[in-house]
Amino acid sequence: MQTSDLLNQFATIVGAENLLTSDIDRSFYGTDVYRSGELAAAVARPETTGEIQALVKLGSEHDMAIFVRGGGASYTDAYTPSRPNGLIIDSGRLKSIEINETDMYVTVQPGVTWEELDDALKPKGLRAPFWGPFSGIAATIGGSVSQNSLSHGSGVYGCSAESVVSMDVVLANGDILTTGSASHQKTSSNFFRFTGPDVTALFTGDAGTLGVKASITLRLIRRRQYQGAESFSFETFDAMKDAMAEVAREGLADENFALDPALQQGQIARQDSGAIFNTAWEVFKGSSNPVSGAVTLTKMAAAGRDFLKKGAYSCHFLVDGVGQGEVRARATALREICMKYGVVIANTVPTVVRSMPFAPLFNILGPQGERWVPVHGIMPYSVASDFHKAWVELVAREQAMMDKHGITLGGMFSTMSTNAFLYEIAFYWPDERSIYHNTVLPDDHLKSIPAYDQNPEARAYMDELKNKAIALYGEFGAVHFQIGKAYPFLSTRKPEAATVLKQLKTNFDPRNVMNPGALGF
The missing domain is CATH 3.30.70.3450 (Alpha-Beta Plaits)
Structure with a gap:
């Protein structure tokens, strides 16, 4: 089937007004905070689970790569297309929130932002244990669960995945897989996750490579x-x-x-x-x-x-x-x-x-308008000091090149629950803004900070330095959230684990159309 005919069928599914095909739309939706991917054939904006199913099934049958975009606050190529002429599914219209105060859970569609969920729960005196990243004004629950994230509530309750009870996931063939207690044939209650093998866990941090999340249920606690x-x-x-x-x-x-x-x-x-x-x-x-x-x-x-x-x-x-x-x-x-x-x-x-708690996304550029990208590693406390020493030594070796290209950096650190330490490095360098920055940030803010010309040399060195940081994390056995296509994953697994992961991918997505390139698939 020709692409034009396929696009017509997509338009029939979501409505012509919700299938975006202009160059500007395809470029924006295929660009994250750090860089752009290949140009997609179209951006589809479904509103129902049935529309997600139809889009995924049709795209998969015609070997069209499918990339799911949440709030867009990624900087690890999480949803940027790795193949040309794919389909981007944008979750911006998937906004349903259903609160069960009796059984203490909330079920949301993946396009709900953490701020929107918190606004809905606050009047009831409720919250999720993990209740969002700092970017929750834009970050969606679907994106955070797909990538894993931390911030609000993480000191006691851990990362985003630890608050998830169950999901409905659209597989590549269009079928819906329900996880947790709701997968029982005699009930549809989402009240509990851990019943038999934890199937829910497969889709936390999967970067959308195993399926498209149609709904997510989170546990609730009293605020x-x-x-x-x-x-x-x-x-x-x-x-x-x-x-x-x-x-x-x-x-x-x-x-x-x-x-x-x-x-x-x-x-x-x-x-x-x-x-x-x-x-x-x-x-x-x-x-x-x-x-x-x-x-x-x-x-x-x-x-x-x-x-x-x-x-x-x-x-x-x-x-x-x-x-x-x-x-x-x-x-x-x-x-x-x-x-x-x-x-x-x-x-x-x-x-x-x-x-x-959910501040405007002004920090996607530096305080003087510089481009920004962070990298991070999660490690045990016993490793953090040695990693820090090695990182300081690496920076000293690179300082002359950093000075040449105007690159500066800073560190942010956090703990999760009782057992994990986050070491995050933020890089800043002078470079031209992308379509992402110019679309997401308000004009008055952009006018208040300097703008820069294209700086391809600094950008190339920045990519090199970023990869050196990621390699150093790997030497110390650090793990990552928001793996996307930026951090090595499959290649770093032990053979037995890699084999199981490949088998799961083949079973759920035999044509390898679901976010190809992510997690190393």
Whole structure:
């Protein structure tokens, strides 16, 4: 069948207005934060599970590669087409939310953002255990579950996958696979995940290579009404890491993140006055009452941003509780731990994060308009110090080339549950904005920061440096979220594991049309 005939059939499925074929649309939907993929034949925007089934079945029958796009906040080629003339399925119209307060779960379509879900749950006093990444204003639940992510709630409840109960997944042949308790022939209840082999787990972090998520069910918990925020400064990486590890083992902080001197002096301390005013307004709106908001703003103004400019690591914790007594007890225990390694500083940063957990995507460009891309590795605490030393040595070897091309970097760190340490490196370099930046970011923000000409030499070296960082993570056995097509996966598995994974891929997607190239397939 000719492509034009195939596109006509796709248009019949979703409606002509929801099949995008212009060069601009195909380019935008095929570009992520870092770079563009091959040009797709079309972008389809389904609204129902039946439409997803029909699109996938038709595309697969004609060997058309299928790439599923969530909120678009990837920087690892997660959904960018690896083959020309494929079909991009955009989840932007898949917005259903069904809340079951009795059995404590919520079922959503994959295009629901974390902010939209939180807005729906908040009036009911509920939340998901993991309730979204910092990019949750755009990041979708389907994308986060497909790629795995962390941030809000991860200090106690782990990553996004650990809050998933079940899914409905459209396979390459158009069939729907239901996982968890809802797969029982006599019930459709999504109340429980772990019954027999954990089929749900196969589709968490699969990068859309095994199927298209049609619905996702998350476990719910009661939202804690009392919160506290604590911040500390540490002179060395090891002191910061040891404090974070000890806090994590005690399960004291629902959320945590730390910044190295370069990142806090760059991305945060160099924000313009307009961004600071907007942040202050969000903090005031998020306060429990006007008096509390005024007190918080006064403390923030007094603290200023001087602590961000000092050459030290800062770490920030958010503590939730059923009452102020619990918050105080946990915060006291947290302080006792951290003050063995560092000193207390103003809690401005976590206060801002709690007031606006899903901030605008301004950080997809640097504070001076630079291009931005992060890489990360997740490792045990026992490995983190050795990795840090090796990374510092690598940067020293590369410093001359980095200076030549105007490349700067910074680090962010976090713990997940009791047992994992995230080491993330953010790179910045002067280069032309892409269609992604120019479409996603508001004009007033783009006008407020510098713009750069194309910089192919810096871009090429940036790609080389990024790959060196990824290789170093591999030397220390680090693992990754958001694997996409950027991190090696299948090639790094032991033979037995690789064989099983290949068999699963062949069974679910025999024509290899589901996001080919992702995870190394």
